[in-house]
Amino acid sequence: PLASLGFALLPKRWLIRTAMRAVVASDDVVTEQRVAGxxxxxxxxxxxxxxxxxxxxxxPTDLDRLVARIPEIDVPxxxxxxxxxxxxxxxxxxxxxxxxxRGRLEVLERCGHQVVEERPNASATVLREFLTGPEGPYAGGSPPAAAEGPDSPSGS
Structure with missing residues (x-):
């Protein structure tokens, strides 16, 4: 109830900007264009x-049950x-x-919680390599072309 009231009364852009700054590694990612979006x-x-x-x-209310089932996820x-x-x-x-x-961890440096927003090009490169790698659905081939976009300020 209190969160709903605050969410209704506080300026949306301020809330979004504040929330984004709390989860990214660099405030440079928090642009007016992203906040507006x-x-x-x-x-x-x-x-x-x-x-x-x-x-x-x-x-989820059944988080413990779901976490216990993680080892059953036998796909790349x-x-x-x-x-x-x-x-x-x-x-x-x-x-x-x-x-x-069949889990694989890839860590992007200078990056917070919003990996794809903070380091779009690096994220796309890692994802493409994963998808076209030996266990990926596009092994030895090419996934559909990615949309082109500007680099993030953190330099992907």
Missing amino acids: YARPMQSRARRAAYLRCARAII ALCLWGDRDPVVPLAGGRRLAAELP
């Missing part, structure tokens, strides 16, 4: 309500992590990759 859907009351429902449900799995992730520290990524039978 995240703020746009928040202009609708129904969308704000949906966002809050999702945020409240991010940790890429764990892409930022070395400065304040939300789920790197130790969590190491543990997850170790518990996945």
Whole structure:
């Protein structure tokens, strides 16, 4: 209830900017364009309500049961992590990759929780290598072409 009230009353861009700064390795990533992109859907009351429902449900009530089943995931799995992730520290990524039978951990330096936003080109390179690697769905081939975009300020 209190979170809903704060979310309704506080300026959306301020909330988004503050939340983004809390999870990235460098404030350079928190551009007005990105803040505006995240703020746009928040202009609708129904969308704000949906966002809050999702945020409240991010940790499932049966988390322990789900975590216990991680070793059953027997497919190639890429764990892409930022070395400065304040939300789920790197130790969590190491543990997850170790518990996945075919898990692979890739760590991006100078990167927080929003790996793809902070280091888009480096993320794309790692993902492409994973997808076209020996166990990937495009082994020996090429995945569909990626959309081109500007480098992040942190230098992918």
